[in-house]
Structure formats: C-alpha cells, structure tokens
Amino acid sequence: MARVLLNLPRSAAKGAVIEIRTLIMHPMESGFRPGMNGTILARDIITRFTCEYDGEVVFQAELSSAIAANPFISFTTVATASGTLSFTWEGDNDFRQTETRSLTVT
Amino acid sequence: MRWLLLLAALAAAGPRIAAAQPRMPPQAVAQPRSGTQDMSRELQAMQADDSANPxxxxxxxxxxxxxxxxxxxxxxxxxxxxxxxxxxxxxxxxxxxxxxxxxxxxxxxxxxxxxxxxxxxxxxxxxxxxxxxxxxxQSRGLPLAPPEDSRLAPALARGEALFRQRRGQLNLSCAQCHEDRAGLRLGSALIPEGHANGYPQYRLEWQALGSLQRRLRNCMVGVRATAPAFGAAEYVEIELYLARRGAGLAVEAPAVRP
Missing domain, CATH: 1.10.760.10 (Cytochrome c-like domain)
Structure with missing residues (x-):
C-alpha cells in the first residue's frame, strides 16, 4: 500500500465549495529513462485518478509520463449532502488504491 | 549536465572571479541563513504545508x-x-x-x-x-544544538578541514561555493550557505527524500571528486562540522528544496 496524504474538511456547510488535496507516494517511472545497466526502465505510472462523492464521479484526472513522482492533485467540489468521498488511483502493473473519507454537511 | 559544464566554467574562471569579487571573511556565516529563505514563495509554502510536503x-x-x-x-x-x-x-x-x-x-x-x-x-x-x-x-522548529563534547573536537576539526579542502578534477572545496560565493549564482541556481537543518530532505530534483550524505555525495560528484561510500567516517565528520556551523538554525526536517 502506497502512503497517502489527504487533506479535506471533515464538515462543511451545504453548498460550500470545499478544497481537497491529495498526495500519494509513487515513483512515476516515465518509461523513457535508462537504468543503471543502460536498458530502458519499464513505464510505471499512475494513469488515472478518480474522486467519487457518494458514488458519483466529481473529479477525474488522467496522468501521463511527464508527471513527477509522488503526484499532488488539488481540486474543489461542492458539499451537497453528508456522505463518503472515495479517492482511487489506478496505474501500471495493476496499481490500484482507494481511500475513503466521510464528509458531514450541515 | 549543463550545470556540470557551468561548474567547469566556474572552476576555469576561478582566479578571475576571485579577483573581481571581494572575498568575504572566513567567518562569513556568523548568522547562518537557512536555504528556505532563498527559495521561491511556492516552495516555501510547499514545505510549510504538511499536506503538500512530500x-x-x-x-x-x-x-x-x-x-x-x-x-x-x-x-x-x-x-x-x-x-x-x-x-x-x-x-x-x-x-x-x-x-x-x-x-x-x-x-x-x-x-x-x-x-x-x-x-x-x-x-x-x-x-x-x-x-x-x-x-x-519531531525536532522541527527547535534550534540545531550540537553537543559541547570535547571528545568530538578532533572529528570536528577534521570535518572543517574536509569542508575547506579542495577536491576533484574541478579542484573546488565546499567553502569556496558555500562560504565565499554563497548568495551568488551557479548558472541560474542560487548558491545557498549549505546548512544541514532540513535533513532528510525532499529534493524536487531527486523526486525523493534523501539524506545529508546523499547531498554531500551530490556535490562531490559535481566537482568530479571520488565520493566515499555512504556511512563513511568522512561524511560524519563533515556532518559534525555542518551542525556546528549552522548551530541555532531551526530544524526544518523534512525540508523541501529545489
């Protein structure tokens, strides 16, 4: 399991815009770099990040080779109702990790 | 590789630069200046924010x-x-x-x-x-407080000597950049005073966390000197001197640096 840092409010007023910041530990090996023995290292990157709010996709990003290691993704959404936010990173070599956080809307 | 060439150019132009720039006194680091102060505002914010600091x-x-x-x-x-x-x-x-x-x-x-x-x-x-x-x-924000221990004195002296010893094909010492030319530029990069208050640190160039020894090795390879293996006594002696030299600076570990 890759280490993840998630920063989002635990509660928000209904209709408020909340900022969500995510950071995940990942090498993001580009697939273009030679290794110590001169052969090209196989690509190993996160290709897709998805945030679902109670099952509905509210933010999605496609990541590519030019993105640095340990990608930081920041975005906003509108707090509509109390529920669960789930964050999923998917990538090469069957990489898949999901984290969930609950949000209370008042 | 471009910065290596620049380094080579600096070494070649060394005597001329020394003549043009008034040399600062050897104790130029009386009030140590953390590398953080010379970073961009964005990087400073990245370091200070625990949810953005990798x-x-x-x-x-x-x-x-x-x-x-x-x-x-x-x-x-x-x-x-x-x-x-x-x-x-x-x-x-x-x-x-x-x-x-x-x-x-x-x-x-x-x-x-x-x-x-x-x-x-x-x-x-x-x-x-x-x-x-x-x-x-767990020491973040506390001042670097190297121990006053007389047993450390010989190693500390060796550390300072290593800091001032010219080395490598470019024949540069740590002090020539990080004391005499601190605050000037090597290519586009600002030369910091080279304090050890943020290690282990996240370097954007490394895209990873690295120790002070890795940083020292980086500089040694940069001046084309033979770098000792990680864990060597030589590194610890330089670390000892760097701690003394930066005494009083707040610990910033894990710091973020370009």
Missing part, C-alpha cells in the same frame, strides 16, 4: 516502522522511546561503544542491530530514510 509521506511511513516489532527480540522502537523531541537537533553525537561520532541514521542503525537484534538497514534505503524523517521531524 517528505511527510516518509514521516508517515517512518511512524509505522517506529511502532513495528522487529528483530530477534521482537521489540519496536516505540517500546523504549516515548518521545524523541529535540534528539535530531543534537546529532551527530559521540558514541561510547564505537568511540566515534555517530549521525542520526547511524544511531538508528545501531539501535536496530544492538537492541532489536535485527539485520541492519541499507544506508539511503527507504526504511532508514523514513525512520530518520520521523525522528528528525
């Missing part, structure tokens, strides 16, 4: 390792150490058993082999960096 990923990993039972005696670091606040600010320190100075990573290694009776961790490997980051992070 070094915190290693701190998190280190905390997990700190609480994991290891070795033949199945003891975790946390079974002996409740809090390590301020400890990292006092390293490198004298080690009685080996009768030599020891840096923080060396101490963690020592605890691991002696008290946990576990296999040693690789220097510059992820688990040791993570543990170092977790321990060093």
């Amino acid at each position: 070094g915190m990923l290693w701190v998190q990993e280190g905390e997990a390792l700190f609480h994991r039972a290891e070795g033949r005696v199945q003891k975790a670091c946390a079974d002996c150490h409740a809090s390590l606040t301020g400890v990292a600010a006092r390293y490198p320190a004298w080690d009685d058993r080996s009768a030599a100075p020891m840096d923080l990573a060396g101490r963690i290694q020592h605890c691991r082999t002696e008290h946990q009776q576990a296999t040693p961790l690789a220097r510059e490997g992820e688990p040791l960096l993570a543990l170092s980051a977790f321990v060093a992070g």
Whole structure:
C-alpha cells in the first residue's frame, strides 16, 4: 500500500465549495529513462485518478509520463449532502488504491 | 549536465572571479541563513504545508516502522522511546561503544542491530530514510544544538578541514561555493550557505527524500571528486562540522528544496 496524504474538511456547510488535496507516494517511472545497466526502465505510472462523492464521479484526472513522482492533485467540489468521498488511483502493473473519507454537511 | 559544464566554467574562471569579487571573511556565516529563505514563495509554502510536503509521506511511513516489532527480540522502537523531541537537533553525537561520532541514521542503525537484534538497514534505503524523517521531524522548529563534547573536537576539526579542502578534477572545496560565493549564482541556481537543518530532505530534483550524505555525495560528484561510500567516517565528520556551523538554525526536517 502506497502512503497517502489527504487533506479535506471533515464538515462543511451545504453548498460550500470545499478544497481537497491529495498526495500519494509513487515513483512515476516515465518509461523513457535508462537504468543503471543502460536498458530502458519499464513505464510505471499512475494513469488515472478518480474522486467519487457518494458514488458519483466529481473529479477525474488522467496522468501521463511527464508527471513527477509522488503526484499532488488539488481540486474543489461542492458539499451537497453528508456522505463518503472515495479517492482511487489506478496505474501500471495493476496499481490500484482507494481511500475513503466521510464528509458531514450541515 | 549543463550545470556540470557551468561548474567547469566556474572552476576555469576561478582566479578571475576571485579577483573581481571581494572575498568575504572566513567567518562569513556568523548568522547562518537557512536555504528556505532563498527559495521561491511556492516552495516555501510547499514545505510549510504538511499536506503538500512530500517528505511527510516518509514521516508517515517512518511512524509505522517506529511502532513495528522487529528483530530477534521482537521489540519496536516505540517500546523504549516515548518521545524523541529535540534528539535530531543534537546529532551527530559521540558514541561510547564505537568511540566515534555517530549521525542520526547511524544511531538508528545501531539501535536496530544492538537492541532489536535485527539485520541492519541499507544506508539511503527507504526504511532508514523514513525512520530518520520521523525522528528528525519531531525536532522541527527547535534550534540545531550540537553537543559541547570535547571528545568530538578532533572529528570536528577534521570535518572543517574536509569542508575547506579542495577536491576533484574541478579542484573546488565546499567553502569556496558555500562560504565565499554563497548568495551568488551557479548558472541560474542560487548558491545557498549549505546548512544541514532540513535533513532528510525532499529534493524536487531527486523526486525523493534523501539524506545529508546523499547531498554531500551530490556535490562531490559535481566537482568530479571520488565520493566515499555512504556511512563513511568522512561524511560524519563533515556532518559534525555542518551542525556546528549552522548551530541555532531551526530544524526544518523534512525540508523541501529545489
């Protein structure tokens, strides 16, 4: 399991815009770099990040080779109702990790 | 590679630059200036924000390792150490058993082999960096306070001599850049005073966390000198001198640097 840092409010007023910041530990090996023995290292990157709010996709990003290691993704959404936010990173070599956080809307 | 060429150009132009620039007195670092002060505002914000500082990923990993039972005696670091606040600010320190100075990573290694009776961790490997980051992070904000220990004096003197010794094909010493030319530029990069208050640190160039020894190795390779293996006494002696030189600076580990 890759280490993840998630920063989002635990509660928000209904209709408020909340900022969500995510950071995940990942090498993001580009697939273009030679290794110590001169052969090209196989690509190993996160290709897709998805945030679902109670099952509905509210933010999605496609990541590519030019993105640095340990990608930081920041975005906003509108707090509509109390529920669960789930964050999923998917990538090469069957990489898949999901984290969930609950949000209370008042 | 371009910066290496620039470094070569600087070395070639060395005498001329020295003539054009008034040399600062040797004790130019009377009031040490942390590299943070010369970073862009964006990088400063990245370092200060625990949810944006990638070094915190290693701190998190280190905390997990700190609480994991290891070795033949199945003891975790946390079974002996409740809090390590301020400890990292006092390293490198004298080690009685080996009768030599020891840096923080060396101490963690020592605890691991002696008290946990576990296999040693690789220097510059992820688990040791993570543990170092977790321990060093507990001293954040505290001033670097190198121990006043007379037994450290010979190693400290050797460390200073190494800092001032010209080395490599480019024939440059640490002091020539980080004292005489601190605040000037090497290509587009600002030359910092080179203080050791943020290690282990996350360098954007590395895209990873690295120790002070890795940073020293970086500079040595940069001037085309032979860099000793990680863990060598030579590194610890330089670390010792750097701690003395930057005494009073707030610990920033895990710092973020370009």
